[in-house]
Amino acid sequence: MEINKIAVLGAGIMGSGIAQVASMSGFQVVVRDVKDDFLESGRSKVEGSLQKMVKKEKITDDESRQIQDNIKWTTDIGGLSGAELLIEAVPEVEELKKEMYRATEKLLAEDAIIASNTSSISISLLGSAVSNPDRFIGMHWFNPAVIMKLVEIVRGVATSDETVNTIVNLCEKMGKETIVCRDCQGFITTRILTAFRLECYRAYEEGIASKEDIDKACRLAFGHPMGQFELADFSGLDIEVNALKGMVEVYGDRFRPPQQLLNIVRAGRLGRKSKHGWYDYE
Ligand SMILES: NC(=O)c1ccc[n+]([C@@H]2O[C@H](COP(=O)([O-])OP(=O)(O)OC[C@H]3O[C@@H](n4cnc5c(N)ncnc54)[C@H](O)[C@@H]3O)[C@@H](O)[C@H]2O)c1
Structure with a gap:
């Protein structure tokens, strides 16, 4: 499945960094948080990080603007509609994460993949909340997401090979190295x-x-x-x-x-x- 639009849930430390990496890699990105203040804080983190890159001449001013324009920030859950991949980066609370999958999965594109950035919660357990656990996966990024090279990919009991391959390839497109881990609390x-x-x-x-x-x-x-x-x-x-x-x-x-x-x-x-x-x- 081709991924063009990536939805990120949570504009905090991780969500904002992941959104930046995705946008820098040419994906269309939408970030949803519960309050405008949180969105603004995420947006200014991205802006600050890009400004540093411009100063170091890693990107141009125009590229920085383009990367920022590619990211939509919203409190409206409907903004996630049609995304082919949802990356969830809300607080490390099992029930909250499950509630968010139930609230969003119907909005996503058919065959969309849902990935959790959880640092420790079982992917099989989180995947039990979605209608298609074969398309549910752990995508564990590291902080700061823009700088850290690794994404730890966690396959739940029901995660399909196709889902693992799609996410490994996507990480490569984003310039990241991957490791794949069987589901267990805290992963590797x-x-x-x-x-x-x-x-x-x-x-x-x-x-x-x-x-x-x-x-x-x-x-x-x-x-x-x-x-x-x-x-x-x-x-x-x-x-x-x-x-x-x-x-x-x-x-x-x-x-x-x-x-x-x-x-x-x-x-x-x-x-x-x-x-x-x-x-x-x-
Ligand atoms: N901080 C790290 O170094 C790190 C590293 C890897 C993985 N993680 C994992 O990433 C996830 C997020 O961690 P973080 O450090 O970014 O947390 P954070 O507290 O910085 O950000 C979480 C954001 O989610 C938002 N949120 C809460 N409920 C929401 C909802 N219903 N819809 C949308 N947004 C909502 C909050 O308002 C907040 O802005 C956790 O599962 C954590 O374990 C964190």
């Missing part, structure tokens, strides 16, 4: 990263070192671009807690979110997006 990347990050949190809670020094160890000893506290703030702590809760259900206590992380999130400190998290950003 979230499972491994989370285990590593929780050990950083535990070392901090045990008073072994400051979070600054643990982050420095990650950067300088392992060559990671960011420490785990920095990366958690960058990705969003609310998203992380929800992912951990799902992992606990499957793998048990080894993924239990630490008290301190839960308390930070309860206090509304969600990382960079709310200006406070493990660190302050004002």
Whole structure:
């Protein structure tokens, strides 16, 4: 099936980045969020990222304008009509995601594929909410979507080979590398990263070192671009807690979110997006 129009659900950190990549690759893109403020924030993130690319002479002013014009931002769910691919990037809450598939699937083109950008929830479970689970797939992007090379593709129990092939080819068109993973909670990347990050949190809670020094160890000893506290703030702590809760259900206590992380999130400190998290950003 040929994909021309891509609908993105959620204009947050991931949705806005995915929309930008799709538009830069020549697709017609529509992004839906629940409030104009959220759309405006997504739109200005895309604009800022493109401005940087113009400055570095990676694209021209005209190309930047064209990429922005290719993306429609809307609160109207009807705007998704006729899309051949829906990429869902709403918060990491199973019921919300399922509700969105039920509300949107009838609007999409016949034979459309629905992909979830979930970081951890089972694709077979999410796929149980749609009429055609053979055309439901995990498309796990990394933050920032424009820069990160990889998309982790997750096949649910019912996902067809044709759907996997279509999405692998689409990612190639978007200049991304892919890995394909069988469905399991946290897939390859979230499972491994989370285990590593929780050990950083535990070392901090045990008073072994400051979070600054643990982050420095990650950067300088392992060559990671960011420490785990920095990366958690960058990705969003609310998203992380929800992912951990799902992992606990499957793998048990080894993924239990630490008290301190839960308390930070309860206090509304969600990382960079709310200006406070493990660190302050004002
Ligand atoms: N942040 C990361 O680093 C990262 C990386 C990979 C995958 N993910 C996954 O991507 C998804 C989104 O994460 P995020 O970090 O972009 O979250 P975010 O909080 O930045 O953005 C989510 C957006 O979805 C919107 N939304 C809520 N309900 C909606 C609805 N009914 N219709 C349309 N939009 C709606 C919210 O208003 C918000 O703008 C999650 O499943 C997360 O696990 C996140």
